[in-house]
Amino acid sequence: MKFQEFYQNEFDGFEEYGLNLIAPKSGTVIEEAMSYSLTAGGKRLRPMLLLAVIKAYGKDLVQGYPAAAALEYIHTYSLIHDDLPAMDNDDLRRGKPTSHIKYSESTAILAGDALLTKAFELITIGNLSAEKKVTLIRELAICSGYEGMIGGQQADIDGENNSLSIDELEAIHARKTGELLRFSMFAGGIIADADKESLTLLEDVARKIGVAYQIRDDLLDVVGDAEELGKATGADNKLGKSTYPALLGLDPAFEKLSSELEKAKENVSKISDKSPSFDEEILLTFIDSLSITNDR
Amino acid sequence: MKFQEFYQNEFDGFEEYGLNLIAPKSGTVIEEAMSYSLTAGGKRLRPMLLLAVIKAYGKDLVQGYPAAAALEYIHTYSLIHDDLPAMDNDDLRRGKPTSHIKYSESTAILAGDALLTKAFELITIGNLSAEKKVTLIRELAICSGYEGMIGGQQADIDGENNSLSIDELEAIHARKTGELLRFSMFAGGIIADADKESLTLLEDVARKIGVAYQIRDDLLDVVGDAEELGKATGADNKLGKSTYPALLGLDPAFEKLSSELEKAKENVSKISDKSPSFDEEILLTFIDSLSITNDR
Numbered sequence: 069m070k071f072q073e074f075y076q077n078e079f080d081g082f083e084e085y086g087l088n089l090i091a092p093k094s095g096t097v098i099e100e101a102m103s104y105s106l107t108a109g110g111k112r113l114r115p116m117l118l119l120a121v122i123k124a125y126g127k128d129l130v131q132g133y134p135a136a137a138a139l140e141y142i143h144t145y146s147l148i149h150d151d152l153p154a155m156d157n158d159d160l161r162r163g164k165p166t167s168h169i170k171y172s173e174s175t176a177i178l179a180g181d182a183l184l185t186k187a188f189e190l191i192t193i194g195n196l197s198a199e200k201k202v203t204l205i206r207e208l209a210i211c212s213g214y215e216g217m218i219g220g221q222q223a224d225i226d227g228e229n230n231s232l233s234i235d236e237l238e239a240i241h242a243r244k245t246g247e248l249l250r251f252s253m254f255a256g257g258i259i260a261d262a263d264k265e266s267l268t269l270l271e272d273v274a275r276k277i278g279v280a281y282q283i284r285d286d287l288l289d290v291v292g293d294a295e296e297l298g299k300a301t302g303a304d305n306k307l308g309k310s311t312y313p314a315l316l317g318l319d320p321a322f323e324k325l326s327s328e329l330e331k332a333k334e335n336v337s338k339i340s341d342k343s344p345s346f347d348e349e350i351l352l353t354f355i356d357s358l359s360i361t362n363d364r
Numbered sequence: 365m366k367f368q369e370f371y372q373n374e375f376d377g378f379e380e381y382g383l384n385l386i387a388p389k390s391g392t393v394i395e396e397a398m399s400y401s402l403t404a405g406g407k408r409l410r411p412m413l414l415l416a417v418i419k420a421y422g423k424d425l426v427q428g429y430p431a432a433a434a435l436e437y438i439h440t441y442s443l444i445h446d447d448l449p450a451m452d453n454d455d456l457r458r459g460k461p462t463s464h465i466k467y468s469e470s471t472a473i474l475a476g477d478a479l480l481t482k483a484f485e486l487i488t489i490g491n492l493s494a495e496k497k498v499t500l501i502r503e504l505a506i507c508s509g510y511e512g513m514i515g516g517q518q519a520d521i522d523g524e525n526n527s528l529s530i531d532e533l534e535a536i537h538a539r540k541t542g543e544l545l546r547f548s549m550f551a552g553g554i555i556a557d558a559d560k561e562s563l564t565l566l567e568d569v570a571r572k573i574g575v576a577y578q579i580r581d582d583l584l585d586v587v588g589d590a591e592e593l594g595k596a597t598g599a600d601n602k603l604g605k606s607t608y609p610a611l612l613g614l615d616p617a618f619e620k621l622s623s624e625l626e627k628a629k630e631n632v633s634k635i636s637d638k639s640p641s642f643d644e645e646i647l648l649t650f651i652d653s654l655s656i657t658n659d660r
Contacts, residue, residue, distance in 0.1 A: 096510070096515060096518065096519075097518065097522070098510045098514065098515055098518045099510060102510065145477075149473055149474075149477060152470075152473065154468070154469035154470045154473060155470050155473065172450070173450035174448075174450045174451050174518075174521055175518065177445055177448065177450060177451065177473065178445075178510075178514050178517060178518050180477075181441075181445060181476075181477075181480065181514050182509055182510035182514045182515075184477065184480055184481065185480065185505050185508055185509040185510075185514065186505065186509055186510070188484040188501055188504075188505045189501075189502055189505035189506060189509065191501075192498050192501055192502035192505070193502075197494070198493070198494035198495045198497070198498045199494045201494070201498050202488050202494045202497050202498065205484055205485075205487075205488055205501055206485055206488040206489075208484075209481050209482065209484045209485035209488070210485060212481055213478055213481040213482055213485065214392070214394045214395060214398065214474075214478035214481075214482070218394065218474050218477050218478045218481065219392060219394055219478075221474060222392065222393065222394045222470075222471065222474050223392075225470055226393070
């Protein structure tokens with residue numbers, strides 16, 4: 069099954085589950101603010117990738133819903149806090165006012181805190197074994213904590229006005245965005261009872277997808293259009309941030325994107341070699357969808 | 365055993381455990397900021413209460429260390445975020461510069477996020493069964509989330525310039541500070557294998573301690589001295605916040621404090637009646653320590 073078909077088939081089911089979880093009950097502003105940011109039109113990339121791994125193993129997707137929703141909650145809280153005046157100071161996100169603009173700065177801080185907290189509660193629900201839940205909670209905390217996403221965000225802020233080497237840039241992105249992607253594929257593997265070696269391969273695929281995703285984002289920022297990104301192109305350049313095209317040059321950046329995607333696909337095939345029933349097409353077609361042509 | 369003796373005997377052991385957990389490894393500013401706030405001289409009241417319940421049941425305290433540390437991490441993150449300019453805008457906490465003054469606003473936001481995240485990771489470590497860990501994680505998330513502490517903080521901000529009824533005031537405090545206290549005694553009970561009825565009694569004791577604690581704090585704010593509180597007395601009045609003495613009058617507030625403490629002690633004795641080996645003295649002496657004399 070192609071990823072695009074899987075996504076079309078399964079998006080609504082997961083979305084309905086997620087929206088029911090967060091439907092405001094008491095009507096407080098904090099619940100409203102949580103719901104506002106969760107329903108701001110995200111593509112649910114990370115949770116759908118988690119579910120895609122479960123699908124590739126032929127297991128029941130619903131088992132993965134709580135962890136997938138938790139992942140989206142963590143991603144959403146990180147966007148709310150990143151947008152704050154003290155951080156990136158963004159007024160718009162996906163064309164809508166950011167949380168602190170729509171509500172207030174204090175509500176945005178608290179709504180972020182509440183989404184982060186709720187994420188861990190979500191993993192405790194559902195039918196997985198207690199052992200699996202504990203494994204997922206530990207890994208989610210590590211991936212999204214100071215050794216992962218939060219540490220990456222801090223390093224990103226610190227590096228904003230410095231020129232970074234390509235290795236420094238990669239280390240920041242690996243934490244800031246790569247670790248949550250790693251969790252999505254690791255969690256899918258855990259839930260689907262993947263063996264240890266396949267788990268390691270899945271994590272490696274996720275890392276390469278993460279690097280590819282960042283290069284793609286940087287490239288679209290230069291060659292793409294504002295509509296596709298939902299923000300002004302060239303924004304990172306204006307802030308003096310280091311990007312792949314700025315550091316490598318445009319053609320080498322395109323080449324690096326292709327090579328990361330190729331390596332990711334090779335590792336997917338290795339998983340498939342170990343488990344013949346593994347439906348590699350779903351991951352291979354996802355990886356292919358990240359490719360962009362250098363048609364300058 | 366008296367609570368004071370227990371505290372003296374056990375404080376250093378827990379403190380050493382907690383400090384080793386957070387000793388900065390990579391030397392990043394985010395780890396330094398986490399450590400700065402954790403070591404700012406807190407009394408570790410909540411974790412010591414959690415451990416006191418385990419002690420009263422005669423069980424091994426070390427089993428409770430991870431959950432007790434998690435509780436302190438949650439408490440500490442909530443102080444960092446509450447002190448932010450967009451929230452209470454405090455420059456000093458326990459006589460030291462608050463996190464956003466010492467570092468920066470963005471670092472304070474991220475350090476808070478990181479402590480919150482790490483709290484859930486902490487509960488996954490140690491020798492408890494996976495089932496107990498999942499129970500503790502779920503309950504900690506609920507107590508500290510939008511239905512608990514965070515919701516209380518939001519309601520507190522919303523009510524800052526309104527005059528509240530005594531019921532509204534109590535509902536806010538029950539969430540803002542009461543829910544974490546409830547977790548401390550609930551978690552101690554879960555770890556010590558308390559039966560269901562005793563767990564309910566422990567939670568009820570915690571709720572009454574929470575109310576008593578708030579009245580005590582409000583009273584000391586009026587009759588106490590600045591040194592004992594580490595902040596300027598009368599601060600809540602200046603902000604126009606509702607307090608127990610303001611709403612009830614001073615003498616009735618003293619009476620309510622005594623009556624909450626009495627009811628808490630009655631429930632402790634009920635636990636003791638059910639489990640004769642339960643060392644009630646440790647909790648009774650703690651409750652007594654919250655009493656203040658109306659010697660005006």
